[in-house]
Amino acid sequence: MKKLVIAAFIVAFSAPIATAGSSIERACLQSDRKAVSRNLCGCIQDAADLVLDKRDQKMAAKFFKDPHRAQEIRQSDNRSHEAFWKRYKQFGNTAQAYCG
Numbered sequence: 001m002k003k004l005v006i007a008a009f010i011v012a013f014s015a016p017i018a019t020a021g022s023s024i025e026r027a028c029l030q031s032d033r034k035a036v037s038r039n040l041c042g043c044i045q046d047a048a049d050l051v052l053d054k055r056d057q058k059m060a061a062k063f064f065k066d067p068h069r070a071q072e073i074r075q076s077d078n079r080s081h082e083a084f085w086k087r088y089k090q091f092g093n094t095a096q097a098y099c100g
Helices: 002-018 023-030 038-051 054-065 067-075 079-099
Strands: none
Touching: 023 038, 023 054, 038 054, 038 079, 054 067, 054 079, 067 079
16 A cells, blocks of 8 residues: 555656656667566656656666666766766666566
């Protein structure tokens, strides 16, 4: 029940944001992963809209096609990459909690 209330809250307050961009949803739908579905990819996009700005979403969307790029960013000594990776981890935690 608690997850349902949280999900409803997130959807209600992220709906205007979600229409602004869907780079992660598109990348997810175009990926070759077995579990791809419109519902799951939409849910992941909703989580991204809550945590990541458009620039972060564009970078994260590239990871669907090039997972090695994520590893490069994670291991980078660049401060902006380090800051991005912290936000990306938060996005991952949010998506996991929200989308199951």
